[in-house]
Amino acid sequence: MLILPGADGARSEDLMPEARVVGTDGEVYLMFPADAPAVRAATHAQDGDLPAVLELTDVAPVAVPDRVRGRAWVSGRLTCAPGVAEPGRMMLRLAVGEVYVDDLWGDAAVRPEEFADALPDPLTGYETELLQHLAAAHDDHVQGLSGLLGHRAGVQRVVPLALDRFGLRVRCRDTAGQSFDARFDFPEPVQDVQGLRRAMRALFEAAG
Structure with a gap:
């Protein structure tokens, strides 16, 4: 969801982009309906840009206690990118100034150049399906x-x-009803689904 100055009265769903993608230089592109509050604010912003924060919440795709796995805040300056989206839509460009992450692995500030250079985990597009299949x-x-x-x-x-190229994280419940997380690291980072199958097979064999 976008956090914008002067948008306090907007409904939260109107501040959620329909799509988002990270550009080659680390900028974040957000697609909204052309009449969305964020588009109106960016269009009428003084000097052609607008301070904004994109707040992202990562929710586990399986039923576990405390399903929120993490949050991230991407702050920067928001401008319109006309001509990029289809008619009736507007693409907004968020030039990243700061990134802060608070998730299962800890909390940290991420420099804009680190954000721009980061590559997606190869399992990102499959994680939801894979975790649901495992469960x-x-x-x-x-x-x-x-x-x-x-x-x-x-x-x-x-x-x-949670699942990434480095390993599998599980949430456990003990006999006292208390929950805790455990992580099982793969011997080496996996590069694709085939490598993941081999890593998971070895993990299950070790447990067996």
């Missing part, structure tokens, strides 16, 4: 991962929580 079709193997948690006895339930 639905391979629950027995997922529960077996509790065997690798020797320091935590009494695990009742294990649910896949």
